Amino acid sequence: MAALPKFNPHCVIWFGRPSPRERDMLAAAGWRMRIADPARDIRVGMRGEDYVIGLVDLRGGETSALAALERLVTDHADLPLLALTSEDTPTEDAGVRRILSACGERLVAPLNPQQFGQALSSFDVDGTCMADDSGMIGQSAPMLEVHGILHRYSRVDLPVLITGETGTGKELAARALHERSSRHRAPFVAVNCGALPPSLVQSELFGHERGAFTGASARRIGLFESADGGTLFLDEIGDLPLDAQTNLLRVLQEGTLERIGNSHSLRIDVRVLAATHVDLEQAVASGRFRQDLYYRLDVLRVDMPPLRDRGDDIELMARRFLEAFREHHAVTARGFNAAARQAMRAHRWPGNVRELLNRVRRAAVIAEQPLIGPAELQLGKDDGTGAGLDHAREHAEREAVLSVLRETGCNVSASARRLRVSRVTMYRLCRKHRLSLAEMR
Numbered sequence: 309m310a311a312l313p314k315f316n317p318h319c320v321i322w323f324g325r326p327s328p329r330e331r332d333m334l335a336a337a338g339w340r341m342r343i344a345d346p347a348r349d350i351r352v353g354m355r356g357e358d359y360v361i362g363l364v365d366l367r368g369g370e371t372s373a374l375a376a377l378e379r380l381v382t383d384h385a386d387l388p389l390l391a392l393t394s395e396d397t398p399t400e401d402a403g404v405r406r407i408l409s410a411c412g413e414r415l416v417a418p419l420n421p422q423q424f425g426q427a428l429s430s431f432d433v434d435g436t437c438m439a440d441d442s443g444m445i446g447q448s449a450p451m452l453e454v455h456g457i458l459h460r461y462s463r464v465d466l467p468v469l470i471t472g473e474t475g476t477g478k479e480l481a482a483r484a485l486h487e488r489s490s491r492h493r494a495p496f497v498a499v500n501c502g503a504l505p506p507s508l509v510q511s512e513l514f515g516h517e518r519g520a521f522t523g524a525s526a527r528r529i530g531l532f533e534s535a536d537g538g539t540l541f542l543d544e545i546g547d548l549p550l551d552a553q554t555n556l557l558r559v560l561q562e563g564t565l566e567r568i569g570n571s572h573s574l575r576i577d578v579r580v581l582a583a584t585h586v587d588l589e590q591a592v593a594s595g596r597f598r599q600d601l602y603y604r605l606d607v608l609r610v611d612m613p614p615l616r617d618r619g620d621d622i623e624l625m626a627r628r629f630l631e632a633f634r635e636h637h638a639v640t641a642r643g644f645n646a647a648a649r650q651a652m653r654a655h656r657w658p659g660n661v662r663e664l665l666n667r668v669r670r671a672a673v674i675a676e677q678p679l680i681g682p683a684e685l686q687l688g689k690d691d692g693t694g695a696g697l698d699h700a701r702e703h704a705e706r707e708a709v710l711s712v713l714r715e716t717g718c719n720v721s722a723s724a725r726r727l728r729v730s731r732v733t734m735y736r737l738c739r740k741h742r743l744s745l746a747e748m749r
């Protein structure tokens with residue numbers, strides 16, 4: 309069980325019906341429990357020095373209980389809340405979404421003692437849920453979906469393909485999968501396939517014997533062997549040369565590998581997670597990626613949503629990034645003004661979370677006032693209105709180009725005719741909005 313919060317005594321108020329196993333789990337972890345009927349018993353809060361967390365049990369999803377739970381989260385905005393859902397929770401229901409977004413963290417039944425302990429201990433002294441162990445922040449609907457998927461996928465040992473634009477947190481998602489899995493005590497090894505020199509990829513991944521090739525002066529253990537018992541994360545898998553793809557396929561099919569210069573097969577127990585920001589189906593079609601390997605890797609898939617689709621998470625993350633930066637640096641900035649918040653909402657974030665992190669850090673360094681404005685974030689004019697309108701126009705233009713390209717199957721002449729622009733302008737618009745015709749076709 310993970311370390312529990314330092315507060316003592318600590319109590320979980322369970323709004324719903326815990327099972328005997330769940331009661332035992334809490335008791336074993338040293339937590340007291342109070343069971344409350346959300347429809348009747350909603351007077352909760354701190355008693356003396358008690359540290360109280362509310363657990364909103366959304367299993368079952370009966371309408372009357374949901375309405376009471378929604379009232380509860382509204383009336384107790386100060387109470388740190390944890391949501392518990394199951395597969396039958398109507399997560400698309402607007403009321404359920406409101407409840408989930410008010411909760412710092414969501415757990416999916418059946419509860420596992422370790423994840424439960426970690427979730428409880430992730431509440432800080434102010435009762436704010438920080439992030440899970442992997443550091444993944446986000447409570448928007450697309451991120452709640454990702455958390456749910458990661459939770460389900462962490463319980464099995466199959467490969468996972470993680471897709472998404474650059475900087476959306478694919479590596480973080482891979483770490484979360486590892487940390488929530490039964491392999492979490494064994495190594496997590498991450499490798500960027502695109503950064504490995506093609507001539508060394510095989511020996512980096514699978515290792516080599518002394519004298520296997522010129523320059524191999526000693527035996528070398530490959531990354532697969534280093535990750536034995538744990539997880540190997542292959543980032544930018546689309547960049548893996550074809551010969552290495554063949555060997556990777558063999559490891560996935562047979563669970564064995566051979567070091568270069570040694571024909572002896574080694575049995576290996578590694579869960580492979582792979583990520584890509586390019587369209588692998590396109591790479592298969594153009595012969596750059598083995599189809600059989602693609603099918604092996606694409607058993608389970610996680611699509612990381614772009615930051616621009618994550619709503620309030622943008623501001624939440626910006627605040628957290630600023631807080632984290634302030635812990636180690638003496639800076640004046642301690643928040644964001646309304647115009648900065650508006651500019652952040654309007655920006656399209658092509659570099660996603662990495663871009664947000666960098667803009668916040670830079671702004672924290674240069675800001676001379678306690679509240680950061682759009683200028684420090686380099687997001688347009690300080691009044692916010694101009695920035696918002698410009699971005700809205702850009703956004704509308706991109707959406708128009710994208711939708712006409714989709715309708716015409718990326719036919720440039722037909723798209724140009726529909727938008728009443730020349731073909732040259734059509735190409736210019738695609739470049740401007742970073743729409744790759746090759747990848748979209």
Ligand SMILES: Nc1ncnc2c1ncn2[C@@H]1O[C@H](COP(=O)(O)OP(=O)(O)OP(=O)(O)O)[C@@H](O)[C@H]1O
Pocket residue numbers: 443444445446472473474475476477478479480481543583585625661662665
């Ligand atoms: N949900 C999140 N909460 C907090 N930090 C995040 C989140 N998502 C991403 N980050 C941070 O953003 C940065 C980029 O994340 P990461 O490297 O996982 O993205 P990626 O999709 O793997 O990028 P690339 O495609 O360039 O390899 C990292 O510093 C990471 O810690």
